[in-house]
Amino acid sequence: MEISEKKLLRKATQAKYAASPKGKKSLDLAKSRYNSSIKGKATRDEYNSSLDGKAADVKYSVSLKGKVTQTKYAASPKGKSSRIKYAITLKGKSSRDKWANSLGGKEYQKKYRVEYRASLEGKATFAKYAAKRGFALDACQENFTADQLEVLLSKWTGICPCCNKNRKPTIDHFYPLLGKNEALRSNAIENIWLICKSCNSSKGNRDPIGFLLKNLNKTTL
Ligand SMILES: [Zn+2]
Secondary structure: OOHHHHHHHHHHHHHHHHHOHHHHHHHHHHHHHHHHOHHHHHHHHHHHHOHHHHHHHHHHHHOHHHHHHHHHHHHOHHHHHHHHHHHOOHHHHHHHHHHHHOHHHHHHHHHHHHHHHHOHHHHHHHHHHHHHHHHHHHOOOOEOOHHHHHHHHHOOOOEOOOOOOEOOEEEEEOOOOOOOOHHHOOEOHHHEEEEEHHHHHHHOOOOHHHHHHHOOOOOOO
16 A cells, blocks of 8 residues: 555544544544643633734624624623623723713613603603602692792893703702602792703702712802
8 A cells, every 4th residue: 555545544534533423522522621721721812812813703793693692691690790790890880981971872872761751661650750740749838939930030141050051941949849858848939940951850859969069060059
């Protein structure tokens, strides 16, 4: 037998073995041993941090298979707990803030709010809130009059006292109608002030002092 024939024969035998169940099993075993070895890990780390490795990572993450894997992982208990762990870290918080203040983040939130308001769940929540607010209003002893409001509106300088921006006024209860301290809930003119829509909605039912302190750098009060 010629040397080249021997070589071919050996190659064919190797290929046959590799394709057999026994051969596959032994190959898998060797692979997993290598992967968990120090050398295997180092090779993987090196590849992952290389340009090629990073490009392959991006390619995989946008592929259908990659997306399915991500979705599966995100819905798994492990994925959920790792998300929560990340969310409470400083890095997680700052990346969330960065996203919320970005143009894309703001647009997403706006879209989400519109969709939520139009949904059955959103409508039910708003109806409940309106009813709660209505009860709180009914419970008030004193109510501001149209004349009193007119006086207040006539004093509007055009600048919101909370954010110092040139905006239209909205009526706000300084101590919120649904604030924690029920004794301070009031619809009397003493509890009414004008602030812009944006400040009004971010103030919500929060304690007014806390809200103003938080916006101390903007307020003109
Ligand atoms: Zn404002």
